[in-house]
Each structure stands twice: as C-alpha cells, then as structure tokens.
Amino acid sequence: MSLLELKGVTKRFGAVQVLNGVDFNVEAGSVVGLVGDNGAGKSTLMKTVTGLYAMDDGVIQFNEESMIGIAPGQRRERGIEMIYQDLALAKQRDVASNIFLGREPVKKALGFIPNCVDKAKMDADALKMIERLGARIPSIHRPVGLFSGGQQQTVAIARALTFNPKLVIMDEPTAALAVREVESVLKLIRQLREEGIAVILISHRLNDVMEVTDRIVVLRQGRIEADLRTKKTQMREVVEYIVGAH
C-alpha cells in the first residue's frame, strides 16, 4: 500500500481539461520527481493533493484514507505539506508567524482569557527549526518580505517541516536560489528520505531531479507519460518523454 495513491484524477478549468485521468502513487519515504513541460498540469495535480483545488473526478487516498471532502487545513494535519513555487508567505509577518500560520499554539492569557496566541513558544520553536535547517536568518522578528529569496525559501521549508509531515511536496524549490543554496535543498531532500519522509519534487532542473530521486514521473498534457526508475534511466530518455518524442 502506497502512502499516496491517485486514481483517475480529472480536473477541468472551464473548457480546458488540465488533468486527464492521472494515476500516480508515492511510497512512504521515497523521493519522486514530477517533471513535464510548462502547462503539463504538475502544479494543478499537486494542488488537488493539498486540497486547494477540488478535482472533478477520481480518487485520492493518503495513508489509506480518502481525501475527498477533506479541507486543506485537515490534510496538513494528516501530514501533507507543500512548499509552493511562490512560497505563499505573508510578507509583512515575521518568521514565527509564517511558520505557524494556521496552526498557532494557544494559551490562556492572564489565566483566564482563552485562545491567546503563545508568541514566546512560537518564537522559540521557530528559532529551533531554523537552526535545525542550518540556515542563517538576520532576525526572526523581522517581516519575511525583507529577506532574500533564499532566506524566504528557508522559512517556507521550515513551515512545511515543523509539524512532522509524512509527505512534502516541493514545487520548483530551487528555481530562485543561488548554487550553494540549491546544494543545501538537495541535501535536505536526502535527509528527509533518511527520516522516512516522502518527497515529491517538481523541478525543471533535470540534473537535480536525476541526482536525488528514486523515481521520475513524466506528466504530459494532463496524462502520465512515463513512470521511470531513476537508476535505470537517463536524462535523454526523460527529456524524450517530456517532449513526447519517445
């Protein structure tokens, strides 16, 4: 039984058929590359997994539980996290507020006022998480909009990892990064696999995908074009599938 199982997932935006019966699965603790041309449906497919888009037809099972009718927040609680291409950060909020967005720990203020956000605990945990990632951030009290692209990326990653996910979806996590930062993201992906956390990596940088994944799934025009073992394939073959020349 796979951790994540998709069967016949279909999604239409008006007249445009974006996903056309996609079957896709991810084993626990494996790293799967999801590749394809622009507009192949990669991001749409992943947003149906996180619940941001409702699919028109098909089945999504996570940990043997159907995800139909389960809201994005509840899917996060079950262990599905996604790092979005645009990072989806609240840029005027500080590091801790972003990491704990939607899941702020609460306490009783002055002993009787309920539902008060525990900012001290949030800050302490956020700092721990940033340190665990080995990242350097000027100050966790500053709005993340003032940070560099790489630093913002770190905050987005920290948010995805803080609540013990079982599956982390990364949409172009290295697109905006400098070479050294790319290395650390790849290192992180390997580390997640060692900890038994599954990763779906969407990337145009096939070198990265070849380097860290166990499997590579090629999406083309809303369909699965190929499902390859990374060890038994070559970049050339992957590219041929992507452009439909195989």
Add this chain to the structure above:
Amino acid sequence: MLMDRLSTVERWRRLQFFYDTKLHVRLESLIVLGVLCLTMAILSPFFLSVSNFLNILLATTTIGVLAIAATLILSSAGLDLSLGSVLGFSGVVGAYFCVIMEWPWPMAIIGALGAGALAGYVNGTLITRTRIPAFIVTLGMLGIARGVGLLIAPNGGAIYGLPAPVIYLGQGRPLGIPMPVIILAVVAIVAHYVLSYSRFGHHTLAMGDSEAAARATGIPVEPLRRKLYTLSGLLAGLAGLIFMARVNAGDPTAGYTYELTAITAAIIGGTSLFGGKGSILGAMVGALIMGVLQNGLNLLAVQSYYQQIAIGGVLILAVYIDQLQSAKERKS
C-alpha cells in the same frame, strides 16, 4: 560625527520597533497627537480644560467605535464604506422598536445591534459568495442602509422620545465619566486583544497580507471574511446605539460620511489600506487625532466646511505615507 548620526537613526528605529511590536502603536501617530494638542493649547485658551478633554473623548466615541470596525476590515485587506449609513440605519431600527412599536427598552439595544450585524452579514455573504469587490458591495450597502433607514422613519424624520435606560447609555455619567467613553474603552480593549493576540486576529492579518498564504496553510478564508464583515456591521450598530442615545433620537441621517473619518483614523493609527497591518490602539490614537482636530477647529471658530476639507486631506496624506512604507516591505 557620522557615527553619532547613525546611532541616532538606529535608536529611533529601535524605539519605532518597540512601539510597533510591543505596544502596537505607531510612534509617529503619538507624536502627531502630541504636536496637535500642543498647537491647539497655544491657539485656544479653552483647549486645556477637563471639561473640554471630556468633550473631545465624548465626541470621539462614535468615530472611535467605527474606527475599530474599519481597522478589523482594513487589516484583512477589505473595505467597508457602509459604516456611516449602517450607523444611521441601526439607530432608526433601535428607536423604532422602543418608541413606535413600544417594545420594552432592551429591544432598542437588540434592534440596533441586530440591524447592524444583519447589514454586515449581508455585506460579508455577498462579498464571499458573488466575488463582487468589497468596494462595490459596501458602496451599495451605503446607499441601501441609508435608504431603508429613511423609509422606516416616519416621513424620513428622526424618532424622538427614547426610554430613560437607553438615554443613560449615551448621557449617563457614572463616576463623572460619560457612558459612551466607558463603552468605547471596553470595546477597544477587547478588540485590541482579538486583533493583536488571538488566533482570529493572526488569521485576519495573515489573510490581509497574503490571501494565497492563508489558503495554502488551511485558514478558512471565506468564513473568516464573513465573520469580519458581520463584526464590522455589529460595531456600526453599536455606534448607532451610542449616537441615538446621546441625541435621544433615532435619526436616519446620522453618521453621514462618518466612514471617511473612521477609515482615516484607522490609517493614521498605522493600519494599512492594503491589508496585513492593523492596530486597534493605533486606531484609538487616530480617532483622538481626528477628534482633537475637529474640536480645535471648532474652538477656533473655523467653518465646518474646512473641517471636511481637512479630513479629506489627512486621509490622502495618511494613505500616501502608508503606501511608501508598504512598498518597502512588500518588495520581495
């Protein structure tokens, strides 16, 4: 020499940061309030007196309550232009219940608050369901609420003769402090806690900052927005109740263009028109600035038309400053 100047700048920045994050009040707005009070005190011999101070506070209560509503809505990157009209509408409904229907006096309170909340709920539902911009929905409500208020009131005139307990809410002075001031203080403290410390407030500010981020992290954006507009309407209803009690009448023309002053007060207080930043205490400082400005212009016998011009000018200036600051923070 250069080092000295740098450290002054740095000290200033730290002070700003402290006021911003710990006290949730913009340092600049406190300075503006101080300078304004000083100017008025020099220009008018009547300004510095306890009775005038209470006058200012009392005159600020209605705008203060509306400014709380404006702050909550603006923080979520929304807009509520119907505040003033809903104030008038709510007062009429409250007065209608207890004067014309002759229902017991608590129905005046329930009527006014209920009418405001209903108008807000309609705003929120239309905005979340139809995706018509808040600007248009609340602009429509500005017309509708005013019109319905005028329709309900006999011949479109004010409804006089409220029961004594209701009037007490506007004119009573327990311990010498006007009731409206007490009500505003309590509401402001609760609202400050809600916006700056509760999860509800955190989610409101996050949604105003980036709706995409709020959605991605599973914050239920539509229900939150509906609650905020309902709350905004409820607060406008409360302002209507206070206003009605103060003047002893449900006046359908009450609160005309008050939304302008309330939104201005909120923005002066450090709330961003573009969402993601908001402070209730700041809005109270903003409301006081507007109150002192109006009071001072009155004391100096400046024609009221100039007050309108001053409020409009201050609004544009405040948004311009906010825009400069937001641009700095939003660049990624």
